[in-house]
Amino acid sequence: MQRDLSFDVGPVRISPACVLAPMEGITDRPFRSLIRGLGGCGLTVTEFVSSEAMSRQVAKAWKMAELSPDEHPVSIQIYGRDPVRMAESAKYCQDLGADIVDMNLGCPSKAVTSGCAGSALMRDPPLAQRIFAAVRAAITVPMTVKMRLGWDRECLNAPEVAHIAQEEGASMVTVHGRTRADAYKGAADWKAVGEVKAALKIPVLVNGDILTVDDAVRALDESGADGVMVGRGTMRDPWIMRSIADHFAGRPAYEPTLDERRTVLLHYFDMMTEASPINPDRYALGKMKKVTGYFTRGLPYGARLRELVYAATTTQGACEAVTHYFELLRSHNLRDGFSRVHDDPDQPFRVGDPRRLDRVAP
Numbered sequence: 001m002q003r004d005l006s007f008d009v010g011p012v013r014i015s016p017a018c019v020l021a022p023m024e025g026i027t028d029r030p031f032r033s034l035i036r037g038l039g040g041c042g043l044t045v046t047e048f049v050s051s052e053a054m055s056r057q058v059a060k061a062w063k064m065a066e067l068s069p070d071e072h073p074v075s076i077q078i079y080g081r082d083p084v085r086m087a088e089s090a091k092y093c094q095d096l097g098a099d100i101v102d103m104n105l106g107c108p109s110k111a112v113t114s115g116c117a118g119s120a121l122m123r124d125p126p127l128a129q130r131i132f133a134a135v136r137a138a139i140t141v142p143m144t145v146k147m148r149l150g151w152d153r154e155c156l157n158a159p160e161v162a163h164i165a166q167e168e169g170a171s172m173v174t175v176h177g178r179t180r181a182d183a184y185k186g187a188a189d190w191k192a193v194g195e196v197k198a199a200l201k202i203p204v205l206v207n208g209d210i211l212t213v214d215d216a217v218r219a220l221d222e223s224g225a226d227g228v229m230v231g232r233g234t235m236r237d238p239w240i241m242r243s244i245a246d247h248f249a250g251r252p253a254y255e256p257t258l259d260e261r262r263t264v265l266l267h268y269f270d271m272m273t274e275a276s277p278i279n280p281d282r283y284a285l286g287k288m289k290k291v292t293g294y295f296t297r298g299l300p301y302g303a304r305l306r307e308l309v310y311a312a313t314t315t316q317g318a319c320e321a322v323t324h325y326f327e328l329l330r331s332h333n334l335r336d337g338f339s340r341v342h343d344d345p346d347q348p349f350r351v352g353d354p355r356r357l358d359r360v361a362p
């Protein structure tokens, strides 16, 4: 089915409207560059950056907000609860070259919500409104908001909060189809995202559990959203956004060979090693283990690769495990495992199976 999957966020064209989700510890510069390089990604978003830390000049926060000169359009996501610090940080992000500044109203982690930031703001619409207004007044680039459906099933107020954001000048809203209380349990409710879409004039992105082209098609149909945001699916299959974009452009979905998949994963491991701020065998290896946990779920012999990478004590050992894994796939003629896995009854995770991502979410 051909469909124009693009729209404007203020002066910024998002084309295709397949957006890489912000993921702390994952969507750093190397990962964003990897995904953008593979095609199909119309916008990248940084990991969330604490407005508190940024305005207190904490070096780590500034590092997280660093952009590469060639990554545009790109959005920097900030979180916090103090309108003044949020506004100050939004201005810093604009000065760092962000095309868009996004605000986090979705993070469920206690560390964030206990300070009344992230998804806790869904419970305090007046404070959220003051933050939106302060940020809007501080920047000239578009401001956007990412949220959950609400705090819990008793407080499903995403349409209300999204409407407030729109009235305060937000140019786009992204909705993860779960509440804060859901954490990552159950399946994302794409129909409920449709209630936000129906309440707004600005573009809406649907997010949550999009792992395949079929998922993207259903998520867009059920929500009526203008585009998709994909998070964990990009670690599972870095070409997923390219496949989605191909599908909506009426092209056959690109099918990378096993060799390409191995080369890209190893290249990514190399980038992590190079970007490691400290001894890579301590820092980059930890990241490799985390990414491998996502990458291998539901894949043939995925557990074997996990075991090998988790046991590695050096980055080189992790790379050797990856090479070994792809040799195993080739020797069993399993090049299709990546695209077939969700329809294969022998695999542990299937479309519609609410367990499929629970076990890998933080």
Ligand SMILES: Cc1cc2nc3c(=O)[nH]c(=O)nc-3n(C[C@H](O)[C@H](O)[C@H](O)COP(=O)(O)O)c2cc1C
Pocket: 021, 022, 023, 024, 025, 026, 046, 047, 048, 077, 104, 106, 107, 146, 176, 207, 208, 209, 210, 229, 230, 231, 232, 233, 357, 361, 362
């Ligand atoms: C490791 C990890 C880190 C995340 N960090 C952020 C973050 O910094 N900001 C944010 O808005 N959402 C964050 N999320 C949530 C994702 O952006 C996304 O909303 C969620 O994973 C659902 O989408 P998915 O099923 O496509 O992964 C994170 C998710 C994961 C798995």
